[in-house]
Amino acid sequence: MDGRTVTSSVVVAAPAAEVFALLANPHRHHEFDGSGTVRGATSGPERLALGDRFGMDMKMRLPYRITNRVVEFEQDRLIGWCHPARAIWRYELEPVDGGTRVTETFDFTGSPVARGIELFGMHKGNAKSIRDTLRRLQTIFGSPAQV
Template sequence: MTGDGHATIVGRTVSASTTVAAPPEEVFALLANPHRHHEFDGSGTVRGAVSGPERLALGDRFGMSMKIKLPYRVTNRVVEFEPDRRIGWCHPARAVWRYELEPVPGGTRITETFDYGGSPMAKGMELLGFPKGNAKSIRDTLRRLREIFGAPQS
C-alpha cells in the first residue's frame, strides 16, 4: 500500500506500505509500546495490553487482550528488533507481525508484514482465509497510522 494502495500476498506473507509525516523514532516509539497497540490496530481485535513493558526489546513477552467473536488473551514474544527500523513479534502459532521503518523525505515509510511461513498452522490459516483478512487488517492499520502521524506534504 503506497499511500492508499493495496496489500500484496506473496507466498506465505501479506505485506503493505504507507508513508507518514513523522520520523522513524516517533513511529517506532508507538509500535514498541504494547500498551498503545489498540490505538493503531486495524483488525479491530486488539483490546489492550494486559502485561508487558512500556517499551519492548528483543525477547520481551507481552500479553494482549483480544476479541474475535469471543474475548481471549494471547502472549507475544519480540523476535525481531532493530531500534527505529524494525520490530516483529510472534504469537503461539509462530506467525510474525513485522513493522519495518525507512526514513524518506518528509517522514517514514512503514511496511507491515504478516509472515505465517514458519507456522505449523499455515495451511489451516489459508483454508480459513487468514491471508485475505490480514490484507484488509494491514491496510486498515496503515490507514490508522497515517491518521495518527499525518501524510507527508507533497
C-alpha cells in the first residue's frame, strides 16, 4: 500500500492483448474476481472503451447492483473503471519475457469517502482480493516457464 492506493503484480503466460480482452469484457469479470463479490454483469457492452458504463450484480453480505464507468483506457495496456464513490480499479499490462506483467491497483485517492475506506480498513481487504484476483488470472492464463 502506498498512500491511498493498494497494488500488486503478477506475470501471466499470455500476450497482453489476450489478457486485455478478458479485462475489457464486463460479462466475464466474475471469472477472475478474487473478492468473491462480483456475480455478473447486468448491462454494458461486450468490449469496454473509454467512457463506457456497465452494471454489475454484486454481493457483499447482501446482494446489490453497482454501475461503473471506464475512466482510463489504452488498448492492450491499461483499463480502469470507477464506481459512484470514485475509487478506481486499474489494470496495467506490460509485455515481458514469457508473457505479460499484470498490475492491479485499487486507487481511492480521489474518493470523497477515502477516510471511511481507511477507518473501516476496507483497503486491507482489497489488498487480499487483489492478490486473489491475480492468482486467478495466473490460473486462467498460466505462469511463464521458469528458466
